[in-house]
Structures are given as C-alpha cells and as structure tokens.
Amino acid sequence: MNAAARTASTAAGATVRSSLAGHGHSSVTAKLFLGYLLFSTVVGLAALVTLLVTILQDGLPYLDSVLLFNAPSANPERAGARPAIVASIMIAAVLMATALPVAIGTAVYLEEFAQRDRWWIRLVELNIQNLAAVPSIIFGILGLAFVVRGLNLGPVLLTGALILGLQMLPTIIIATREALRAVPDSVRQGGMALGATRWQVVWREVIPAAIPGVATGSILGLSRAIGETAPLLMVGAATFVSFNPGLLTQYTVLPILIYQWIKLPQEAFQGLAAAAIIVLLVILVSMNGFAIWLRNRYERRW
Amino acid sequence: MIITCLAVAALISILATVGIVVALVAPSLEFFTEISPREFFTTTTWTPLFTPSAFGVLPLIVGTLSTTLWACVICLPLGLGTAIYLSEYARPRVRAAVKPTLEVLAGIPTVVLGYFALTFLTPLLRSLGWQVEIFNAFSAGIIIGILLLPTVASLSEDAMKAVPSSLREGSFGLGANRFQVATRVVVPAAVSGIAASFVLAISRAIGETTIVLIAAGQLPRMSLHPGDSVQTMTAFIAGTGAGDVPVGSIEYKTIFAVGITLFVITLVLNVFAIRMVRRFREVYE
Amino acid sequence: MEPTPAKTAEQTTRRGVQLAAPTAQPTSEAPLAEHDVVFECRELGVRYGRNRALRDVNLEIREHGVTALIGPSGCGKSTFLRCLNRMNDLIPSAAVDGTCRYYGEDLYAPSVDAIEVRKRIGMVFQKPNPFPKSIFDNIAFGPRVLGMTSNLADRVEQALRRAALWDEVKDRLRDGALGLSGGQQQRLCIARALAVEPDVLLMDEPCSALDPISTAAIEDLMTTLKSDYTVVIVTHNMQQAARVADQTAFFSVDQGETGRRCGVLIEMSSTDRIFTNPDDPRTEAYVTGRFG
Incomplete structure (x- = not known):
C-alpha cells in the first residue's frame, strides 16, 4: 500500500512552484512578488536588530x-x-x-x-x-x-x-x-x-x-x-x-x-x-x- | 451616582479636544490679525524669530512634505508587503514570531529612533559617498518610515484578515495560485482598510516631532532635495516652544498658527481614515 | 483493495498525462465504457496535526453522474470532498495519506500541479461566496487567472446559461454580485466554477444556506449538469441525496479502539439501494432516521 504521507504544507509549497511551471507568464511575477513580500518583512526585522546592536555598541561602555x-x-x-x-x-x-x-x-x-x-x-x-x-x-x-x-x-x-x-x-x-x-x-x-x-x-x-x-x-x-x-x-x-x-x-x-x-x-x-x-x-x-x-x-x- | 461619575470621566476626553481647539484658536486669531493669512500661506520665507521677520509658512510645509515623502516610500510599500506576507503566505508559527517582534519596533521611543537616524543612518549614507548634510530630510524620513512600518502592516493585516476565508477558498477552488488570490481577491476586498492604514500613517508621519527635531534640522527652506536640512512644522513648534519666547509676542503666537495648520491637516486625514475603516467593517460584519 | 492495473494503465494513456502538462488538449477518443471511473481512492485518510479526521476510504466515483456523500456531522464527508481537488493543501496542519487517482493518475504525485487539479475539478461551497466584484468579473475571474481570456464575454455567457442564471442577470452583468439573492449567488458560484471548463464539480452542502425554492432550482441544475460533468455533492439532507444522486456514499463516525473519533466510509452503492436495502445496519439506521 502506497501510504506516503505528505504534509500539506510541503504540498502548498509545491503549489506555488508547479503553478509557475504551468502558467508561464505569471511565474516570474509571482516569484518577484514573493521576493518583495519577504524583503518587506525582513527590512523591519533587520532595522530592529541594527538599531539594538548600534545602541548597545555605543552605550554599553558608558553604562555604569x-x-x-x-x-x-x-x-x-x-x-x-x-x-x-x-x-x-x-x-x-x-x-x-x-x-x-x-x-x-x-x-x-x-x-x-x-x-x-x-x-x-x-x-x-x-x-x-x-x-x-x-x-x-x-x-x-x-x-x-x-x-x-x-x-x-x-x-x-x-x-x-x-x-x-x-x-x-x-x-x-x-x-x-x-x-x-x-x-x-x-x-x-x-x-x-x-x-x-x-x-x-x-x-x-x-x-x-x-x-x-x-x-x-x-x-x-x-x-x-x-x-x-x-x-x-x-x-x-x-x-x-x-x-x-x-x-x-x-x-x-x-x-x-x-x-x-x-x-x-x-x-x-x-x-x-x-x-x-x-x-x-x-x-x-x-x-x-x-x-x-x-x-x-x-x-x-x- | 457612580454611573454619573463614569459619564463625567467620558466627558474628559471631550474636554481635551475642546482644550486643544481653544488653546489653538485664540492665539491663532490674534496672529492672523497681525499677519494676513495670505502672507502666511503664500509667501516663501520663514524667519519669525529674526529681523526682518517673515511669516511665509510654505517652507515648513515643504519641509514636512519632504520628510513625509521619504517616510511613505518606506512604510507604505513595505508595510503592505509585510501585511500580505503575514496574512496570506506566512505559516502560523512564523506569523506568531514576526508580528510581535515588529510591534516592538512600533514601541521604541522616538527619541531613540532620532538618535539612530543621526548617529547611524546619516554617517552610513556619507560613508557610502552621498554627501548629505549632517541634518537631512532623508535620514529622518526613512527612520519615520521604519517607525510606521509596523502600524501599516498591522492595520492592513487586520483588514485582510477580515476578508472572509470563503473568498480565498472560492478562488483557490477555481485554480488561482497564492499570488493571484492575494492580489486579485484579498487586497481588492481589503482596499478600504489598507487605504485607511496608509492615510493614518501619512498623518502620523506629518505629526512626528522628535525624529525630525533630532535628525532633520532647524533650517526652514523651500527644498525637496533629500540630502538637505529642512525644518518641519512640528520641529518649528517644538524648537520654538522649548525656548524662552515671551508670552504674547508675535513669535509666541506663530507657534499656535503653525500648530493649528498642523492640527487641521492631520484632523482631515484622521477623519478620512476613520470613515474608511468603518466602511470596510460594514461590508463584512 | 488493490487498484486494477489494466484499467489504470488505460486511463493514464487516455487522460492522465494532462495533469502534469496543462497545455495538452483533451483527446477526443471515444470513451471506452459508458461510465468511466473518475476518482479511485484507496486507503485514503486525512490527519489534522495529530487528530485523524478520516481513514481507510476505498471507493470509486464514476463519470457523468451525481454522487452524494451523506452522513452525520463530523464524519469526514467534507474533508473527503476536499481531498478530491486538493483543497486540504491550504490547511497547514492537514496531511493526506493513501492514494487518490483521478482518471488513473495519482492526484498527490509530486509532479502534479494542485492548481491544474483545481482547474479541472471545480468546487462550490456551503455558503455562496461571490467576490465583492461585478457579476461579470466574478465569472471571468477563473478564466482570467488561468489565462483563458479569449472570447471572455462568450465564455461568461455560456457559463451563466449553463447555470440557468443568464436570463436573470444578462441586463446587469456590471452590477455587484453581492446584490443578488442567496439562491442567485449560489448559481453564480456554480457558473463561476463552470467558466473554467472543469470535468468535475464538487459541491459542499450547496443548498444548506438556501430557501426551498432556491434549493429546487439548484437540484434541477444538478440533474442537467450531469450530462456534461461529473458531480459530487456533500449533503446533510437525505431527501436531497435521494432526489438527485445516482450513487450514494454513507460516511459515519468511528470511535475506534483508542476512543478517538474518526470518519470512515461505511458503504457506497446506488442511491436506490442505500435508501431501500443497504448492506450495513448502520446505514439503515441512519437513512431511516434512528441515528444521527
């Protein structure tokens, strides 16, 4: 019995990928779009990290x-x-x-x-x-x-x-x-x-x-x-x-x-x-x- | 008896608004008897504290526009992108980690962000070979954008979460992919909520004070060049209000005239945003 | 239990390749049998995280007929329906095991594109879910996202005609779809699904939110649609199953040894047989109203 269980999350990932293969023109757009979304999310997080690191670097020597x-x-x-x-x-x-x-x-x-x-x-x-x-x-x-x-x-x-x-x-x-x-x-x-x-x-x-x-x-x-x-x-x-x-x-x-x-x-x-x-x-x-x-x-x- | 007390508490917030309006209107009226609104709103030199004094508010408005513009360049597209990612793409666990972390960013005091703009971003720009002034509209605007990014992301995501999941299922059921569902169904259905978050962010960017005070400077001029030092309406109010301006003098009254201009602009934007939020609630609730 | 290999191979050559290669046109060979097997499920099951919602479903669904899935609530009939066009993919915690073949091809094979599956296997939901757009844009949504934009107006008209809605809305195609009545909205959703020219139409309790007159209209529609499509409908209404379905599958809840509730298929047969002379006493108890 072929009972290969797949979690749907990997299948959902495959959805995006294979649809790209299926609909030529939308594939690049969809990929770029996801890139834009990830970039947006990372900018906020990166800014927070940079901010905290900067403050700690500048301030710790003076914290006494x-x-x-x-x-x-x-x-x-x-x-x-x-x-x-x-x-x-x-x-x-x-x-x-x-x-x-x-x-x-x-x-x-x-x-x-x-x-x-x-x-x-x-x-x-x-x-x-x-x-x-x-x-x-x-x-x-x-x-x-x-x-x-x-x-x-x-x-x-x-x-x-x-x-x-x-x-x-x-x-x-x-x-x-x-x-x-x-x-x-x-x-x-x-x-x-x-x-x-x-x-x-x-x-x-x-x-x-x-x-x-x-x-x-x-x-x-x-x-x-x-x-x-x-x-x-x-x-x-x-x-x-x-x-x-x-x-x-x-x-x-x-x-x-x-x-x-x-x-x-x-x-x-x-x-x-x-x-x-x-x-x-x-x-x-x-x-x-x-x-x-x-x-x-x-x-x-x- | 107790309930009356509660009702009185509710009236205090009304009193705050009344207080603001009274505080702004009376000195502003006095100001406009001395300086014509025509001079105030149409001339392009702002030197109220010097002789010869000039009272053209446009440089402050242009300065505000300049920082707000750069704030919007950051917070609108990136906030929307974050919202779409969190609402339509991110797995629950990723969302549960990213969302509160971004909210920390929104809770950072503005004086801290101002420090960051002045001592990190501006030197960084200069080391990259862009000769911006020490105080410049670009650094301040970008950091305001970073401050507002979580606001836009959070409000837009709320609007997208309010779109019934049956619409997503319906479009997935027709063979749409995630990109098409997000861009053709969810975003259009949430558009009034997204627009409200944009308008609210613009209003906040216009009203932001401490960051521009620290990082954009105090030099009123008609320049939209990002590397230039500018003075915004808020920076003028805070800078002048913090000094020793004699009460009743024309310099003192300019604080209120600029204040009422700022108040009216943000009020219009806020009311607009509140109405748009109501509209998207009415559609689905 | 075991799939019959000869049949499977035949069907794969006939239609199976299309799933992986969406541009291929359906071949126009004559059907080999009057009613081919569309879905063939073996040991199909679904888990949501650690909770098993459905297990060991073995059944076949045939072409050009209406198949009804009935059973008490929580028996996994909707979950099963959603396996047939991979809608369960959209729930992050859901996992499907066993096999489900569509014209002989494994729907869950890695090479298969879930988008292409959903294009061929349309779905209509419990509550009408028109998009907040115009009637025209609702119908045109599917063709547009799938790049089928030639003769869009004709396509929209055809879909509305097949869903028996054209005469009611032809003069107001640009009006918002949310202004339609509940029954009209549900027929609009059927037309929307038909506009992408699917082979199969899955309907998840399509009448549960509708009044009796609208329900009758949708039931009539199902009977006409089955000449061109294969229809699978989940319903909680046994009279409805008896009226419209050729085949009926009865699902129920099994407590199991562990005491965990899990959906199972009790039996599947012609509708007449299920309602008059079922094999399993549990089916009889349900259809005669002694349980559930």
Missing part, C-alpha cells in the same frame, strides 16, 4: 553607576541620569493615579452603560478615535497654553504628567473597551438573571473578567507615555535638574535628557545618550514583559 546615580553635569565624566530616572518613574505613578481611572471609567461607561444611538455618545466615540491620532506635539501646545496662561502651575512635574495623561487616554480607553467587549454577554445575563443590578454585574463580574486585557492596554499606554519627548519639551521639562524632583518642582525625564545629550557636541555625551537609551529601553522592556506575563497568566479564553 555614575550614569545611574549621578545628577546631570556639564562634565561627561560625572554626568548621570538619576533625577531623570526618578522623574520618569514618578510620572508613571502619577499617570496610574490619574489618567488610568479616568480612562477605565470612560471605557466602562461607553461599553456597559451608554446608549450607543445617542448623538453625543457617538460624538464621544468619534472624538476618542480622533484624539488617538492627534500628533503628540499638539498636546504640547495644549500644555504650553495652560501652563503659561491658564492654571499658572509653571513647568513642574505634575503638569507634564497631566499632559501625558490626556495624551494616553485614548490608547487605554480603546484597549479597555476591547477587553470589556471580549467578556461574553452570558456573564452579564447570568448575573442579571440572579437579580443583580447592572452596576453590580459590571463591578463584580465583568471588570474582574476583563482585568488582564485592561492591564495590558494600560501598561502599553504607560510605556508610550514614558518614552514620549515632544510634548514635554513644550511644557518646559528642564535639562539640568540636579535634585530628585517632587510633584511641584522642576524636572527632567529620560527622553528629554537623552535628547539634550544628543544635541551636545562632545562625543562622550553621544555615548551617554546611548547608555541612557539602554536604561530607558530596559524600563520599557520590563514594563512590557510584565504586561505579557499578566496576559499569559490571567487571560481566559471564552
């Missing part, structure tokens, strides 16, 4: 305890990034305390309570979609107008954090809504059938079920805010801050410090910038790793 524990200085031998690292972490904390509850509240309202056919609900939805695509520098202008004029808070850490918070609202709202949408209606109906109110069902059943998705989306939003530069330039994140910042003091964050170091003429500062980039990437990678871990640990498949 001076960088981690000293304050910025005009002398590259003594320049460090400690106040910037502290400020970046503080900003993340402020965002978790402010923007996160607002974004999750918005998502819960839109997904669980709002009547979708109302014109103003549709306006809110369109507004969120659009806000997600507004250039970050525009949020900087918003900050500039209100820091300097309206609230008169001055260039302090809290203002910067609030601006970043507004900017990351749509990202978290959209991610949270998707997580809530993934919770099947049977969960809601089951709760309602037992006589629970809509709010009780949402609070006790729906939100806990959606937590992994919400957490993942929130961390992704947070990490984007941590890496943001442009809007903070506009609200006066200063460069040489030699003290650990408070909520209402001047501050600088890692991306701004990196930006300023890149602009300095001395070669050593380029290396320091690369080293600070490594620190920033390590912070972001650990946040994202945590998000992935959370998702894998708690994700339920419906």
Whole structure:
C-alpha cells in the first residue's frame, strides 16, 4: 500500500512552484512578488536588530553607576541620569493615579452603560478615535497654553504628567473597551438573571473578567507615555535638574535628557545618550514583559 | 451616582479636544490679525524669530512634505508587503514570531529612533559617498518610515484578515495560485482598510516631532532635495516652544498658527481614515 | 483493495498525462465504457496535526453522474470532498495519506500541479461566496487567472446559461454580485466554477444556506449538469441525496479502539439501494432516521 504521507504544507509549497511551471507568464511575477513580500518583512526585522546592536555598541561602555546615580553635569565624566530616572518613574505613578481611572471609567461607561444611538455618545466615540491620532506635539501646545496662561502651575512635574495623561487616554480607553467587549454577554445575563443590578454585574463580574486585557492596554499606554519627548519639551521639562524632583518642582525625564545629550557636541555625551537609551529601553522592556506575563497568566479564553 | 461619575470621566476626553481647539484658536486669531493669512500661506520665507521677520509658512510645509515623502516610500510599500506576507503566505508559527517582534519596533521611543537616524543612518549614507548634510530630510524620513512600518502592516493585516476565508477558498477552488488570490481577491476586498492604514500613517508621519527635531534640522527652506536640512512644522513648534519666547509676542503666537495648520491637516486625514475603516467593517460584519 | 492495473494503465494513456502538462488538449477518443471511473481512492485518510479526521476510504466515483456523500456531522464527508481537488493543501496542519487517482493518475504525485487539479475539478461551497466584484468579473475571474481570456464575454455567457442564471442577470452583468439573492449567488458560484471548463464539480452542502425554492432550482441544475460533468455533492439532507444522486456514499463516525473519533466510509452503492436495502445496519439506521 502506497501510504506516503505528505504534509500539506510541503504540498502548498509545491503549489506555488508547479503553478509557475504551468502558467508561464505569471511565474516570474509571482516569484518577484514573493521576493518583495519577504524583503518587506525582513527590512523591519533587520532595522530592529541594527538599531539594538548600534545602541548597545555605543552605550554599553558608558553604562555604569555614575550614569545611574549621578545628577546631570556639564562634565561627561560625572554626568548621570538619576533625577531623570526618578522623574520618569514618578510620572508613571502619577499617570496610574490619574489618567488610568479616568480612562477605565470612560471605557466602562461607553461599553456597559451608554446608549450607543445617542448623538453625543457617538460624538464621544468619534472624538476618542480622533484624539488617538492627534500628533503628540499638539498636546504640547495644549500644555504650553495652560501652563503659561491658564492654571499658572509653571513647568513642574505634575503638569507634564497631566499632559501625558490626556495624551494616553485614548490608547487605554480603546484597549479597555476591547477587553470589556471580549467578556461574553452570558456573564452579564447570568448575573442579571440572579437579580443583580447592572452596576453590580459590571463591578463584580465583568471588570474582574476583563482585568488582564485592561492591564495590558494600560501598561502599553504607560510605556508610550514614558518614552514620549515632544510634548514635554513644550511644557518646559528642564535639562539640568540636579535634585530628585517632587510633584511641584522642576524636572527632567529620560527622553528629554537623552535628547539634550544628543544635541551636545562632545562625543562622550553621544555615548551617554546611548547608555541612557539602554536604561530607558530596559524600563520599557520590563514594563512590557510584565504586561505579557499578566496576559499569559490571567487571560481566559471564552 | 457612580454611573454619573463614569459619564463625567467620558466627558474628559471631550474636554481635551475642546482644550486643544481653544488653546489653538485664540492665539491663532490674534496672529492672523497681525499677519494676513495670505502672507502666511503664500509667501516663501520663514524667519519669525529674526529681523526682518517673515511669516511665509510654505517652507515648513515643504519641509514636512519632504520628510513625509521619504517616510511613505518606506512604510507604505513595505508595510503592505509585510501585511500580505503575514496574512496570506506566512505559516502560523512564523506569523506568531514576526508580528510581535515588529510591534516592538512600533514601541521604541522616538527619541531613540532620532538618535539612530543621526548617529547611524546619516554617517552610513556619507560613508557610502552621498554627501548629505549632517541634518537631512532623508535620514529622518526613512527612520519615520521604519517607525510606521509596523502600524501599516498591522492595520492592513487586520483588514485582510477580515476578508472572509470563503473568498480565498472560492478562488483557490477555481485554480488561482497564492499570488493571484492575494492580489486579485484579498487586497481588492481589503482596499478600504489598507487605504485607511496608509492615510493614518501619512498623518502620523506629518505629526512626528522628535525624529525630525533630532535628525532633520532647524533650517526652514523651500527644498525637496533629500540630502538637505529642512525644518518641519512640528520641529518649528517644538524648537520654538522649548525656548524662552515671551508670552504674547508675535513669535509666541506663530507657534499656535503653525500648530493649528498642523492640527487641521492631520484632523482631515484622521477623519478620512476613520470613515474608511468603518466602511470596510460594514461590508463584512 | 488493490487498484486494477489494466484499467489504470488505460486511463493514464487516455487522460492522465494532462495533469502534469496543462497545455495538452483533451483527446477526443471515444470513451471506452459508458461510465468511466473518475476518482479511485484507496486507503485514503486525512490527519489534522495529530487528530485523524478520516481513514481507510476505498471507493470509486464514476463519470457523468451525481454522487452524494451523506452522513452525520463530523464524519469526514467534507474533508473527503476536499481531498478530491486538493483543497486540504491550504490547511497547514492537514496531511493526506493513501492514494487518490483521478482518471488513473495519482492526484498527490509530486509532479502534479494542485492548481491544474483545481482547474479541472471545480468546487462550490456551503455558503455562496461571490467576490465583492461585478457579476461579470466574478465569472471571468477563473478564466482570467488561468489565462483563458479569449472570447471572455462568450465564455461568461455560456457559463451563466449553463447555470440557468443568464436570463436573470444578462441586463446587469456590471452590477455587484453581492446584490443578488442567496439562491442567485449560489448559481453564480456554480457558473463561476463552470467558466473554467472543469470535468468535475464538487459541491459542499450547496443548498444548506438556501430557501426551498432556491434549493429546487439548484437540484434541477444538478440533474442537467450531469450530462456534461461529473458531480459530487456533500449533503446533510437525505431527501436531497435521494432526489438527485445516482450513487450514494454513507460516511459515519468511528470511535475506534483508542476512543478517538474518526470518519470512515461505511458503504457506497446506488442511491436506490442505500435508501431501500443497504448492506450495513448502520446505514439503515441512519437513512431511516434512528441515528444521527
């Protein structure tokens, strides 16, 4: 019995090849097309690898305890990034305390309570979609107008954090809504059938079920805010801050410090910038790793 | 009570938009009482911070166009190619490895990409014998393209995944090969979603700030030459906003006039993209 | 069990070479017998990864007739149908074993081009799946991808006429195909398959998404089509099999020794026999409605 088993994947590969033999003119085109597809995919991956290798090469020699524990200085031998690292972490904390509850509240309202056919609900939805695509520098202008004029808070850490918070609202709202949408209606109906109110069902059943998705989306939003530069330039994140910042003091964050170091003429500062980039990437990678871990640990498949 | 609180939270995002519009419109109106829109939009010299000052925004728009063009040259064709590969050709295991790796690229902070453009790409171009300026539109544009490649790939792939697999089966059943199925059935059926990803990428490229600020320079001029240093709208806003411009001065107000120009351009593109995404959802859902 | 070598050799000389050499025209020799064997499957089986979906199928399908595949859901009848034009190739985890000969030629031989197989063996699916293009472009799709672009308009008209759809759509060929009713869409998909001039038409529950009137129209169509084509249809509707099929194959689910569910062929015979006097008690139980 000729029971030669073939996996269909090899057969599918043969499909492309033999069809080339079959239809003369399309063969070359199809081959070129596949070449183009592979090239496209490789470019992105190659760029990522080159980027990481470059950064590591430039930065590793400068990555030391001076960088981690000293304050910025005009002398590259003594320049460090400690106040910037502290400020970046503080900003993340402020965002978790402010923007996160607002974004999750918005998502819960839109997904669980709002009547979708109302014109103003549709306006809110369109507004969120659009806000997600507004250039970050525009949020900087918003900050500039209100820091300097309206609230008169001055260039302090809290203002910067609030601006970043507004900017990351749509990202978290959209991610949270998707997580809530993934919770099947049977969960809601089951709760309602037992006589629970809509709010009780949402609070006790729906939100806990959606937590992994919400957490993942929130961390992704947070990490984007941590890496943001442009809007903070506009609200006066200063460069040489030699003290650990408070909520209402001047501050600088890692991306701004990196930006300023890149602009300095001395070669050593380029290396320091690369080293600070490594620190920033390590912070972001650990946040994202945590998000992935959370998702894998708690994700339920419906 | 709680639900009211939630509704109030939902209103904050509206307030953000209102805040942006108010912040932009009032100083812009003041600006346009001093400088006529005609001068602003049609003259070709931009020296708001010098004397004699000139307020022709076109050099900034041309600079933006130049970097955006190179970004598009990279991210549109390569993003689409990646999307087609992942959606129609790649085996599940390859897709599962490639997709998240590309998304890492989209999550790299722009200041890092700016550093890469300035300290890796530009020197590379020069060592290859192309005498670009230290700050140039080409390097910045290419790196913006790399940044946006995963966005285009991911959104286009979503659009292609939304094409029912019955259409693929139908065409394979007629004797079409993978190339024909991809180009004649899947891509045409997903075209509005793909177009939306393109428009969104263009909008992002126009609004990208940090990369151009680091790698494209601060020299406003009417040049589309890729090796030239240019100033984009965003670079002007960030560069000027970060300095000590006295509040209420004409220089201060130019930030807002350029800002509202940028905002309107990206708003139009975004609304356009959002509507196209809706259209492809309506067809199949 | 064993293929009859003499017959196989004859058929290979008559038509078999065409699969590997798509440009060759069908020879116009008179058929050797009234009803030649089109498909000859020996020990055919399919696995999806580690799960076996179908095993040990031995059957022959003859020319110019309608063959129905019936059985409870999960019995592998659609999987089997998809082996006949190598549609299972498209599922990465699927693997086919055993042999399946088409006019004597092994469909899964390395030299065989799956594209050429699908060109000769057309397929119509469970749900109508017109492309979001015009009616004309839907029909013209197959001829275009296969380079059969001469007299395209005639070809489209012929296909629509054979599918009994021409009169309904001739004035709106440029309109979108998605505007047609469900029954019209399914006839459009049949016309689309006919436009590439296949020898065989495989239909995977073609009426399951249609209303009774559209179903009757498709059944009529099958009866007219069998004079020119060999039709193989999967159906969950036993009355439909009884109405349209000359031959019927009954598939069922076998729990096996390991307890894994796997599709098997129980018996194949003339439709009359399957429905009135089947050999196997399991077939009788199914057709009389006591099981499944």
